[in-house]
Amino acid sequence: MPVRGNQFKKNTLREDALEGASQPFKKKVSEKREGLPKFNFNNDRAIKIFGLFLLLLAIYFLVSFTSYLFTWQDDQSYVIDANGGWSNLFKTTAELKSNGVLNPNIQNWTGKLGALLSHQFMYEWFGLASFIFVFVFVIIGYRLLFKVKLLSIHKTLAYSFFLLIFISVTLGFFHSFIGDYPHYIEGEFGYFSNLLLQAQIGSTGAAVLLVFAGLTCLIIAYNIDFKLPERKPKPITEHFLEDDDDMIEDEEEDVLEDDESQSLEDLQKNRLVNRPTLTTNSFEVENTLEKEEPVSRAKDDFDEVVNNISKPSPKIEDQEDLALTIEKTEEEAKADELVEQFGAFDPTLELSSYKNPTLELLEQYGSGKISVDTSELESNKNKIVETLNNYNIEIDKIKATIGPTVTLYEIIPAPGVRISKIKNLEDDIALSLAALGIRIIAPMPGKGTIGIEVPNSHPEMVSMRSIIATEKFQNTTMDLPIALGKTISNEVFIADLAKMPHMLVAGATGQGKSVGINTILVSLLYKKHPSQLKFVLVDPKKVELSLFKKIERHFLAKLPGEDDAIITDTKKVINTLNSLCIEMDQRYDLLKEAGVRNLKEYNEKFIKRKLNPNNGHRFLPFIVLVIDEFADLMMTAGKEVETPIARLAQLARAIGIHLVLATQRPSVNIITGTIKANFPARLAFRVTSKIDSRTILDSGGADQLIGKGDMLLSTGSDLIRLQCAFVDTPEVDRVTDFIGEQRGYASAYELPEYVGDDGDGGSVKDFDPNDRDAMFEDAARLIVMHQQGSTSLIQRKLKLGYNRAGRIIDQLEGAGIVGPFEGSKAREVLIPDDYSLEQLLDELNKKD
């Protein structure tokens, strides 16, 4: 039975492994876990306790049933129904005696309860087949307590149920030939079932039925073949046959003797070859747990199976079975074997105890119901009709859709009225309705109507909580769902940032832009696991995004060696953007190697263990770059910022890097043509001029919004008016606290290092022996010892980050210790042994 690695690697071990590693963190957690744990079914502890209970119950049943085989006669007068049965459990000796119990001193090794239980199961129910219950309890209990799958629970239950009945009835069948009374061999169930069967179909019928049931079960379980013995071709002469047989026997004996002479040695060798695979298996599993590295864990799994696969597979003996077998490539076979052994790779396993923020952290503002009274609707309708009539525009029909901030009046003009005429009267209509924020949509896309949006006199706030709580959000299958708010017809609006794939956000100061960005970030935090998503946050104002600092070890990405995960300095922004470009290029290389087109396919392949982590493959989280005040950056750095942003926006879609740029000043020198062209999704809060609205949306309208989260979302073709979900700073604070207090990764997600134009970037040609990494020699020895030029080996054994290990391998290449990068294969090791390596290292040291 293969060991299910993923099961081994569940919480318990990991948390133990962590104990030594991060004391301060542990302290925090224990502080948090004051009070008694809640017991619900999902509670891991409750499951373990239940598992333990089942295992102990199995032992109790086993002892009680076994003891029953020897003591049933002594205890019989106590357990039989005629003398009280189960009710005897609580009776005193005197009462028992008066009930006719001959021997109140119970002989069963598990006491009165055991005697009653075993009588119930063995005599009254299923006889000897009752031992199956012990087996079932062990399988389930073991699984729940140790999280190790001995057998499939479904199959165990199904087969046990069948066997319980089958064995009981079969034993009853045979017992019926010896005696005509129920016995603990088959139990009353087996006995009476048999009586019934024999009465209906006779002994022969019952026998046939039992054989049929038994064989059917075997066929279902093992798909056994029924083959008649083959007739051997007739020998030509008897004499020849005898000689031949002798010859064959002699030969076989020789072979056997030879075998014996070899056998001990061979056996030992075989054991040496085969055993370590198994022991490494369990050992490595634990080891990787301590290291907490999902990539190296997957890699160890991979290595093992490569070992296993290279072992000769058992010979196919039955040549005549012409069943069609579909050949799998070696890669696929490897992947299948890995999945079979360890289960699919689970990126969330490293932080398996991570909990998404709860709904209670968010505030419920307002009643959640829209309150627009009919008099307001009526008066607005009359004003619209009057105004239009003043301009000789006849209306056929008018209907209102009430939204949280505005009400949409849809008008069907009388035949012959030109739509452009109404559009031209926009300002006049707004004036006569005396309301700010009127927007005329003529015509309504997809409908033959004209829309007039009129703000409600009492706008309803849309709280983030009310959106997050909806089924639509909870059940969404979007990759990066952002709960933007509600539409004009009061429907929850959720967009997928992964599909957008980048977004420009603009709005004058105080109109809800910062709230909008928080809404986007919080939505994603409610939906994603830290292993699936990383934010790169740029906040030149230094205050807006500072709350997210707390989730650095969970959700933030930063440059290696940086202290602050939230970037406020322009120079660092440029480095980060370029670093993201490198990450993008690396991801493209990985995708190319994996032969897939996008991040989703890549990760699916990785999860199915079809990609070898030895070749640098890793689970790729989405990266969302948020720049809060883009205008500031463009003013100070211009092209230096624009170029990488444009590159990322153009190319990063497939590899899961998405950009959200926000600006107060949506002028053309900030939102340049290049940037605009690559940001099809634009979100506009109220802006101060029509020109600004055109810059951001390519149309007017944003200047006529009413502020406070009233916004327009343009997704290329559509323009949708939305009321942004409101999330206040204290709520964001609570959400980030909730996440920050949980166990996180050792550090933020490390982006590739970007050295800038003047740096050397660790290139081979620039290898300088004086500028070697401190771990250079250790890495060299490791590589030569293993004769395997792999970055991940260095990463794993020396416990280094990916980037540093990558730099060291480049330096090793520069020093001539490993060969150049060879795509999917590990690099060639150019130094054959330790001795040659030490000589080379000496030489390098002399050059210092």
Ligand SMILES: Nc1ncnc2c1ncn2[C@@H]1O[C@H](COP(=O)(O)OP(=O)(O)OP(=O)(O)O)[C@@H](O)[C@H]1O
């Ligand atoms: N979705 C919303 N629903 C209700 N009120 C909102 C909403 N968004 C913003 N507001 C109100 O508007 C105020 C200003 O919002 P916010 O701080 O987001 O503006 P801003 O555009 O980011 O301003 P600045 O650019 O100066 O930071 C908030 O304090 C809140 O009172």
